[in-house]
Amino acid sequence: MKVQIHRQQLIDKLSELRPGDAAKLLLDAAPELRAGLLLEVSPGRAADLLDELPDDIAASAVAALMPEQAALMVQEMQTDEAVDLLQALRSSDAEAILKHVRHADAVVARKLLTYDEDSAGGLMQAEFIAIRAGMLAREVVQYLRANSEHYADYPASYLYVVDEVGRLDGVVSMRDLVLCEAETPVTSIKADDIVTAAASLPGQDLLRLFTRFHFLAIPVVDEDSKLLGIVTQQDAMEFAEEDADEEMLRLSGIAGGDELRTMGFFHRTSRRLSWLSVNAVLNVLAASIIASYQDTLEAAIILAMFLPIISDMSGCSGNQAVAVSIRELSLDRIHPKSLLWVLRREVFVGAFNGLALGGLIGGIAWLWKGEASLAFVLGTALWANTVLAVMIGGAVPLVLKRFGWDPALASSPILTTLTDSSGFFITLSLAAQTFGATN
């Protein structure tokens, strides 16, 4: 139920509610109104709202503003969020906005824009609290109090100890700062065996660091150990969700891994079509096997009804095995080289499920047509092809991964091409033998 809210009431709510809830209101508003509404709240508030909106929606609202208006909001955002937003804009729009952003912020943003979006550098934020090794705990607390307003929005689970040129030298947790005596030197409460990420580290590997070490934030450093920024657990969590979503989409044939229906028409069709057209050609190749068995088909035209069933069922069985392999790979539960183990674990499942499915389809054919030989051909073919399908499905992601290809995008077309071919061949050659028609 949509409740009509008066514009002024809406603006009040946008200013007063928690940013997450306010952003939801903005998301429900008509797209053409969003830019105007952002101008009605303070730039800091607008920044919070932009932060909470999906990047593409935030970008289209910002694109409708004057660059100098947008700049006021952008410079209030956390650097990593600002950069995500700028990346979602056309680069000419982004540049126009950056011209009006405070110089220091623009320099940071331009630097962050050079990193790959899905690397540690692209995920990090420049908001971290750096302290010097020579300080006492009391001095650190004084420093934090004196700058509490500036640091209000900074993630503050850790403080980073840096030397005079900005090299990372240790990490102090806020908890240890609370628990130690006032005169304790920072050096004696800092952790030295720090886990850091290089700016170029792929997001996937960064996620592994978070899973392994359970830190609330991981510092990102350059080749000289200079502290560039931090990636918080929150940032990592958002990346993980996006990454899982995109893998799911690729697995279903959305090349590039991202599609929202608010995106442009050609963006959407082209990514879907690039995958479909490859699939279509592979499909023709597989089905061409059928053409060489025309005589068999003419002798038993009912086979034409069962060929799509064999193809579909084998594809389903194989795709189950594909999904399990992809998940086990991403959980590091199997190694790309564990091919034999996977095949051993699949073959019995395939043999059992193939028996059930072959029995079911064969049984249906028998009941329907009363021909035991047809039931035998179909049951046997589906059984054999199910065994093949689960083995191929289990193996393909491992092989693709080993050659550095993307298992999520390529596994399914390869699987269905192979299982269609083998399914048509097994069924028709068995039929040719059984029914005695010449091939």
Place this chain on the structure above:
Amino acid sequence: MKVQIHRQQLIDKLSELRPGDAAKLLLDAAPELRAGLLLEVSPGRAADLLDELPDDIAASAVAALMPEQAALMVQEMQTDEAVDLLQALRSSDAEAILKHVRHADAVVARKLLTYDEDSAGGLMQAEFIAIRAGMLAREVVQYLRANSEHYADYPASYLYVVDEVGRLDGVVSMRDLVLCEAETPVTSIKADDIVTAAASLPGQDLLRLFTRFHFLAIPVVDEDSKLLGIVTQQDAMEFAEEDADEEMLRLSGIAGGDELRTMGFFHRTSRRLSWLSVNAVLNVLAASIIASYQDTLEAAIILAMFLPIISDMSGCSGNQAVAVSIRELSLDRIHPKSLLWVLRREVFVGAFNGLALGGLIGGIAWLWKGEASLAFVLGTALWANTVLAVMIGGAVPLVLKRFGWDPALASSPILTTLTDSSGFFITLSLAAQTFGATN
């Protein structure tokens, strides 16, 4: 490359490395050695390692220990992790272990075991730091120092202010505790507008709270606002990953959403087969349309080759739309009622992609057989069925969601049944008309 490590070296590494890395070594060790290796390190260390291992692996190692040995480790674990482990064990094994666990810990564990695994109650841990509203900042710090050893492994971003019966009355962040003056009363630095989760809150909804509010932990309360435990961002992140994985598996036809190849044979076959057998019956229903066009097929036997292609390509196009809808639903980007909007956004993509695919398949048929009428039938049928497939694929997850069914598991079978039926019908009835064969 597997490096042979001497057993004593391995034990040393298990004690010295970070728990995440040490657990990796344990994971690489032969399964039957794991229990023995756990006994070689301290119970606290063993608890850390069990924490890091996947639940099923940890459970099988623990099941191989004597209950009293296992109890020593279990009582050193964080409560939520201990409960996950106990849930992965046979309940008789879990009960045998709990008999040897310290009474207080066993009481907590038994209580946590009553909550649904995927609810806030099931995800929470009982390790939180509670303080009283009457305290001064200085007194809180003294209290924390006095108990620093006890609280060493507690997540400590927030302190929870509770009244005399344990009702949650506010939250104090560690940062505010550092920044305030020593004599500040806790009441003046505590946040009162607290976001809490009921113990019964589904994990999915809890994730939404984390996404909306960016807290490092969310307190879980009972009906009387009594503080039961906390769910940390880390816990939420792990749940989110598991949840995304399971959705991906369900989408590929693993009913129940969980399969690892280390699981038992019947567990694996039964979940795959339950989905496959429904699919098989639906497949037969769809393909039975072919049987009523035997005359048409006999007149143009080459159609038998193209029927699996039409079925497969339409399924692919439709599944792309299914995946986009499922993602948009989980991101709250579409409402289950946005059916018309989704259909409008899909129909043009389908019309365009259908034109490309129909042209491709029709063109191949023409080049190969030199029959324009065949090309026309196939191209038109694939075009029309692609339009249908993307609309059905886009709509089915919304409809299922609206009726409270699981879109990930049911969308694909429903889609392919519908698109197979329509594909076969369109192709064969068009062929019957074009080639003039009687139906």
